[in-house]
Amino acid sequence: MHSVPAHDGPHGALTSFRPISLRKPRIAIDLPDPSRAHGAWVQFFCSAAAGAMLGGRGGIEIPLLVGSGFAGAFLVGAALAVGLHRKARRFAGGLALTVAGPAGALLLGADPSFLVVAGATLAPALGAVWLAKRRGILSRATLLAATAAVVAVAPASALAGGASWTAAAVLFALLWPVFSWRGIRISARLEGSGSWDRAALRRSGLREAAIAAAWTVVAVFVCS
Numbered sequence: 001m002h003s004v005p006a007h008d009g010p011h012g013a014l015t016s017f018r019p020i021s022l023r024k025p026r027i028a029i030d031l032p033d034p035s036r037a038h039g040a041w042v043q044f045f046c047s048a049a050a051g052a053m054l055g056g057r058g059g060i061e062i063p064l065l066v067g068s069g070f071a072g073a074f075l076v077g078a079a080l081a082v083g084l085h086r087k088a089r090r091f092a093g094g095l096a097l098t099v100a101g102p103a104g105a106l107l108l109g110a111d112p113s114f115l116v117v118a119g120a121t122l123a124p125a126l127g128a129v130w131l132a133k134r135r136g137i138l139s140r141a142t143l144l145a146a147t148a149a150v151v152a153v154a155p156a157s158a159l160a161g162g163a164s165w166t167a168a169a170v171l172f173a174l175l176w177p178v179f180s181w182r183g184i185r186i187s188a189r190l191e192g193s194g195s196w197d198r199a200a201l202r203r204s205g206l207r208e209a210a211i212a213a214a215w216t217v218v219a220v221f222v223c224s
Helices: 038-055 061-082 088-107 114-120 122-135 140-151 153-160 165-192 198-223
Strands: 002-006 016-020
Touching: 038 061, 038 140, 038 153, 038 165, 038 198, 061 088, 061 114, 061 122, 061 153, 088 114, 114 122, 114 153, 122 140, 140 153, 140 165, 153 165, 165 198
Parallel strands: none
Antiparallel strands: 002 016
């Protein structure tokens, strides 16, 4: 803390000292709406499909219900990121889906072990929000944590449908690094480019969706 002279008297006479602070102001980062991240939704649906294919041999209803619960949780997180005062309806709808999906799966006879994965997903999800507020949504640490939370729907859905812990763990181990790599690669392009036109973004999005879908099929084949 330092002081500077204040010329408050007549004819600019020195009358007092005003303290000034040398502390750096804390800058709050306004997060963009995560629900508008098309790449995250592509990775989510690919992960949910992988879990359904691996654990849905007796029917895909249970894995899909678990996946819907994770989708609701994603909407809840997105609403919290941008502020409840702006997305109260989305928060309420997502919360209802988060509860109803897993509850319906349990009523249909889902293996309750998927709840362990669901609970563990809170760690990377909350970590992603914390990192995004401090390092930005395109930082590597943020993307790694966010992708882990998104891909967790794959092992959870697979376990709910009757897959083994080994198969579910291998599925996650195959999807998370590749999806993280693709996300980090795209973020580097966005940060390094002055501007992207819609046509270029559309082509890039379609290419990434095709890569994600192809790798999902490979991962499920390896785990089967």
